[in-house]
Amino acid sequence: MGIPRPVARLLFEEGRRRPFAGSVLELGRCYVYLTREELGHWARRDGFRLAVGAPEELSHDPALAARGCLSDRAFFGALGFERVESLDLLADEAPTHVHDLNQPLPSGLAGRFDVVFDTGTLIHVFDQRAAFRNLGLAVREGGRAIHYVPSTNHVDVGLYMHSPQLFADFYAANGWRVETLRFCEFEPLWWRGRFEPPLWLAWDYAPGALDTLGIGGFGSRPAATWVVATKLPGASTDRTPLQGCSRPPAPAPARSAGPPPAAGSLPAPLEAAARLIKRWRRRLGRLAAGPRPRLAGRY
Numbered sequence: 001m002g003i004p005r006p007v008a009r010l011l012f013e014e015g016r017r018r019p020f021a022g023s024v025l026e027l028g029r030c031y032v033y034l035t036r037e038e039l040g041h042w043a044r045r046d047g048f049r050l051a052v053g054a055p056e057e058l059s060h061d062p063a064l065a066a067r068g069c070l071s072d073r074a075f076f077g078a079l080g081f082e083r084v085e086s087l088d089l090l091a092d093e094a095p096t097h098v099h100d101l102n103q104p105l106p107s108g109l110a111g112r113f114d115v116v117f118d119t120g121t122l123i124h125v126f127d128q129r130a131a132f133r134n135l136g137l138a139v140r141e142g143g144r145a146i147h148y149v150p151s152t153n154h155v156d157v158g159l160y161m162h163s164p165q166l167f168a169d170f171y172a173a174n175g176w177r178v179e180t181l182r183f184c185e186f187e188p189l190w191w192r193g194r195f196e197p198p199l200w201l202a203w204d205y206a207p208g209a210l211d212t213l214g215i216g217g218f219g220s221r222p223a224a225t226w227v228v229a230t231k232l233p234g235a236s237t238d239r240t241p242l243q244g245c246s247r248p249p250a251p252a253p254a255r256s257a258g259p260p261p262a263a264g265s266l267p268a269p270l271e272a273a274a275r276l277i278k279r280w281r282r283r284l285g286r287l288a289a290g291p292r293p294r295l296a297g298r299y
Contacts, residue, residue, distance in 0.1 A: 002031040002119065003075060005042060006186065006200035006299035007148050011079060012048035013297075014146065014180065014228055020080035022114035025138055027101070027121035029086045029093045031061055032075045033194040035068040039078060054078040060093060063193045081115070088121075102127040105134040113138050118147045123158030129240070132170060136237030144179070145229045151183065152223035164205045164225045165243065171229045173241035181205045182226040182296055185218075200299040202226065207247040209293040 003011075014020075034042075036056070043050050054077035058065035065071075076084040087109075088095035099106065102125055116138050125131035139145055149162045164183050171178050187199040203209075205225075210217075 002033055002195055003072075004033045004195045004197060005038070006184075006197060006202075007119070008032075008034060008039065008075075009042055009046055009299045010148070010182075010202070010226055011146075012043060012046045014144075015048055015079055016046075017179070018144075020076075020115065022081065023083040023085065023112065024076050024079075024081045024115045024117055025109075025113040026072060026076070026084070026086040027116065027118045027135065028088050029060060029095055030072040030075070030117070030119055031064060031195075032059060032070045032072055033064070033196065034070060034075070036070060036074075039070065039075070043078075050078045051080045067193060069194070076117075085113075101125045101131045101134050103130070105137050110137045111140045113140060114143045115139075116143070116145050118145070118149065120149050120158065122147070123150060123154075123160045123162060126159060128160065129238075133237045136174065136176075136231065136235075139231045141231055141233055141235070143231050145176075145227070145231070147225065147227040149225050149227075150222070151225045152218055153220070154222055162225055164210075164227075165207055165246075167225065167227045167229070168205075168207045168246040169241035169243060171227075172246035173239045174237055175232055175235040176229045177232055178227065178229050180226065180228040183210065183293070184224045184226055184299075185221045186224070188222055202296045202299060203293040204296045205293055207244065213292070 040050065055071075055074050057071040057074040059069045059071050061069075070078075072086065073084045085096040087097040087099050087101075089098070089100050091098050097106070097109065101121070116135050118135060122128070122131045122135065135145055147162075147167065150157055151161055151163060154161050164181055168178060168181060181204070182202040183205045184200060184202045186197040186201070189196050189198055
């Protein structure tokens with residue numbers, strides 16, 4: 001769970017769209033991989049005004065503090081939040097609330113927060129239904145859920161990797177409004193104890209946009225999903241989505257004049273050659289293109 005430069009810049013982008021204020025609940029205490037000077041540099045570059053009078057505090061992680069990195073409280077305070085709270089299963093990092101997200105959310109936390117921020121905590125929770133329900137319950141009406149979660153090439157990082165389709169379907173089924181949904185690829189780099197990805201590309205995602213790349217269509221880079229969703233009046237957290245429920249209806253198939261032709265068999269040498277040709281056509285098709293969604297930005 002961490003906030004490198006690209007995630008901070010995505011938060012700046014969201015803060016320009018709708019300013020941050022009030023309270024934020026972090027799911028897990030975030031490691032911030034930015035110093036105060038670096039945060040100010042990127043905020044100026046992105047046209048985001050940092051809050052005046054935010055607390056000055058170094059990271060709760062001693063190694064990051066030694067490198068001058070900000071604490072989570074200082075970071076979110078600089079974004080504009082007046083109250084910064086955290087929730088985690090373990091008390092080691094001194095979260096505000098110690099709680100297991102597999103279990104029902106304490107009633108005192110329901111509807112209390114303007115933003116609930118998930119930097120991959122949900123992938124460690126076995127009971128996903130309970131985890132999503134708890135996150136949604138903590139958000140006040142009109143508030144936002146923000147996720148930055150692993151999607152591809154994060155084997156054993158958590159129990160799950162989340163496809164962007166999951167968020168599109170869950171929030172559609174429960175009456176939330178998805179403000180931003182991005183699919184991100186990045187180049188991982190740890191340098192002197194800090195996560196500093198040199199490349200971070202984000203594509204706008206809509207259900208079905210990655211169908212041509214779904215099986216074997218990605219290279220060696222890890223991928224993540226960025227989501228911002230607003231809790232509308234009457235929105236729920238416990239409706240079970242049907243996969244694909246957020247997709248537009250598919251056109252009706254054309255009627256066939258008769259039964260499909262039966263698949264014929266070929267002599268063994270021709271069958272092997274046909275299979276090989278199909279494999280290479282598939283590989284070349286991947287290289288040629290798989291249409292991707294619109295590139296939203298480089299962070």
